[in-house]
Amino acid sequence: MGRKRGVLVGIAVWTGLAGAWALGDSATVSLLIQQARRxxxxxxxxxxxxxxxxxxERQLPHINGDAAYLELLAQAYDQYLAELHRLGRMDLVATYLERLAILNPARARELRQKWQLSEPTQKSPRIVACGRLDDELGRGSLPSNESWCLLAEETFLRGQYSQARLYYWRAAQSRQxxxxxxxxxxxxxxxxxxxxxxxxxxxxPCNWWVALLEARAARQRSPDWPFAHHIFQEVERRHSSDLLPxxxxxxxxxxxxVSESxxxxxxHHNASLAEQVLRLTELVHAVNAWFWFGELVPPVWDSPAEIYLHPDGDSFHKATGVSPxxxxxxxxxxxxxxxxxVLSRRMDFRADAPDLLSRLVxxxxxxxxxxxxxxxxxxPRWADEGLALLAEPEPLRQHYRQKALAAFQRAQGLPIEKLLTLEEYPATFDPEVFYGQSALLVEWLVRQRGPWTFVQFLSQGRLLxxxxxxxxxxxxxxxxxxNAHLRDLLSLPSDQPIPITLPLAPTPHFHAATQLHVAGWKH
Known part of the structure; x- marks a missing residue:
């Protein structure tokens, strides 16, 4: 049994340490082994x-000589060898006969005699990268970039779980x-x-909100794994207790x-309000990365985005030249x-704006x-504004939609070909109608094929x-x-689907800042 276990561990080196993500406890490892059996x-x-x-094979490093597990693996080798022999894949037959010989030498000899194969020469066991689909597919047979499910399965079986999660996410968010x-x-x-x-x-803390969104979704897809419950509880605790640095x-x-996150x-000129703005901007950054790209951690920029929080309209106008x-x-x-x-990112706000935290930021x-x-x-402008509108309160977006509906009924909306190709804001056009049309178009496209298809559409639309x-x-x-689909959507205002909304976390601190302004806070 010493040689058998040593060779199996050698094979398993290629499979990765699947238990590493499960916080390392023995109960979790046992659950993973049971799940692999099922x-x-x-x-x-x-x-x-x-x-x-x-x-x-993925769980071989953790089975500790489990006889029943090895018996099931031998059975799987046996059936897989029959399939490979039927397909004429004699190169792989030789590989898996070696593996079967470790677990059941008699059965391996029996198959060699049945298929008239010579005994292998004595050499070190052949170790291959288990789970690599391209071991069994010829060159040129790799999946296309749009076959996210196939890519996800391939990377999962390689033990590349982070990459596999993104591929599964892309498949789901492309409505596959x-x-x-x-x-x-x-x-x-x-x-x-x-x-x-x-x-x-x-x-x-912004990462914990995104992790909580991911964990809630994962609970809907997974069995009742005790280790998952433990992870979920820890994410909830971190989200409620950790403070943004x-x-x-x-x-x-x-x-x-000056303050930095x-x-x-x-x-700024008010540390309390500045902290609330920083919390909110970090939250928006994290949620956008998760919602559109499936990322649990948002990208890091070469330099921080700058925010100027001007005390009032006069100081805002003096510093920026923009109307108060x-x-x-x-x-x-x-x-x-x-x-x-992107060479630089900057935002300028009036600190006394009543909707600073609810809408503007x-x-x-x-x-x-x-x-x-x-x-x-x-x-393009319609996409840039349509995406940003998803972060605004739904009542305001509904106001924009109603404006677009009214313009459509008067035949005064922007033609779709003009809306899609606008490089600048339409100077003589009602901005609220433009916002409404942009929001409707973004929401409709996302609803049809999901966020990831929409990302690809935007990335390729200006190239193709x-x-x-x-x-x-x-x-x-x-x-x-x-255009016909959008007209159908606008013609049924009483039967609108649930709006697409960026899932920002509720933050009780924001309401307090708005109350300060209403009470007369100016500086």
């Missing part, structure tokens, strides 16, 4: 012995259908990444007090040849957070052209087809 039994019953082999087993594997990957985040020293510089700079630097009637705006500078390289922070993430050209991108990602043949 999956393998199900695979064998479905006539998928190759998948059963990969599932069982996932089987029950794939749903469970996706959940497995989610718990793996959340556990890694728990072990990180750099996570912030904010650094207040001791000395003012050019008449401003991981991604933002704010210039405008409560806030964002400024983004890109490299001229590549909008994916989420809206402008979304512009800043998503800049540079959709390919080498800046977003909007009509080819519509055909590729939405199955629509022309802009007229898209």
């Amino acid at each position: 999956e393998a039994h199900a695979c064998l019953q479905r006539g998928e012995p190759g998948t059963a082999v990969r599932v069982l 259908s996932l089987s029950s087993l794939q749903q469970q594997r996706w959940a497995y990957c989610s718990w793996h990444d959340i556990a890694q985040l728990l072990q990180s020293s750099n996570a912030s 904010i650094r207040h510089l001791p000395q003012p700079q050019n008449g401003w007090y 991981p991604h933002f630097r704010i210039y 009637s405008i409560p806030g705006f964002s400024t983004l500078r890109y490299e001229s040849a590549d909008a994916q390289r 989420p809206h402008e922070s979304t512009h800043v957070s998503l800049a540079g993430r959709f390919g080498p050209r800046p977003l 052209g909007w009509e080819p991108a519509l055909r590729r990602y939405y199955g629509l043949q022309s802009l007229q087809d898209l």
Whole structure:
């Protein structure tokens, strides 16, 4: 048994340490082994012995000589060998005969005699990367970039759980259908990444809100795993107790007090309000990365985004040259040849704006957070504003939709071909109608094929052209087809679907700042 166990551990080196994400306790390892057995039994019953082999090999480092587990693995090898021999894959037959010989030498000899194969020469055991689909697919047979389910399965069986989670997410957020087993594997990957985040020293409260969103979704996809319950409770605890790291510089700079969070630097005259703005901008940044790209941790920029919190309209106008009637705006500078390289991010706000925290900061922070993430050209105006509107309160978005509906009924809306190609805001057009049309278009596209398809559509639309991108990602043949769908949507205002909304965390601190302003706070 000493040689058998040593060789099995050698094979298992390639499979990865699947238990590392499960916080390392013996109960968790036992659950993983039980889950592997259940999956393998199900695979064998479905006539998928190759998948059963990969599932069982994944947990070999943790079975500690479990005889029943090894017997099931030998059975899976036996059935898989029969399949490989039937397909003429004699190269793989030799590999798996060696593995079967470790567990059941008599059965391996029997198969060699049956298939008239010579005994292997004595050599070190052949170790292959278990779970790599390209071991069994010829070159040129790799899945296309749009086959997210296949990519997810391949990377999962390699033990690359973080990458597999993104692929499963992309499949689901492209409205691809996932089987029950794939749903469970996706959940497995989610718990793996959340556990890694728990072990990180750099996570912030905004990460915990995103982790909580991910954990809630994973609970719907996974069996009642005790270790998952433990992880969920710890994420809830961290979310409710951890504080955002904010650094207040001791000395003012050019008449401003300066405070910093991981991604933002704010210039202000009120530390309490500045902290609330920083919490909110960090939250918006984290949620946008998760909602649109499936990322549990948002990207780090070369330099922090700057925020200027001007005390009132006069100071706002004096510093920016913008009319005091405008409560806030964002400024983004890109490299001229590549909008994916953002040179600077800045937001300017009037601190006395009544909707500063409820609307302005989420809206402008979304512009800043998503800049540079959709390919080498800046977003078209309709998409840029439509995405930012998803962070605003739903009653305000409904107001914009009603404006768009009224304009549509008067035949005064922007034609779809003009809306899609606008490079600047329409100077002589009602901005509320423009916002309403943009919101409706973004919501409709996301609702049809999910966030990830929408991201791809935006990334490719300005390269392929909007009509080819519509055909590729939405199955629509022309802009007229898209326009017809939007007209149908606008003609049924009383039967609107549930709006798409960026899932920002409720934060009790925000209400207090608004009350300060209502009570007359100015400086």
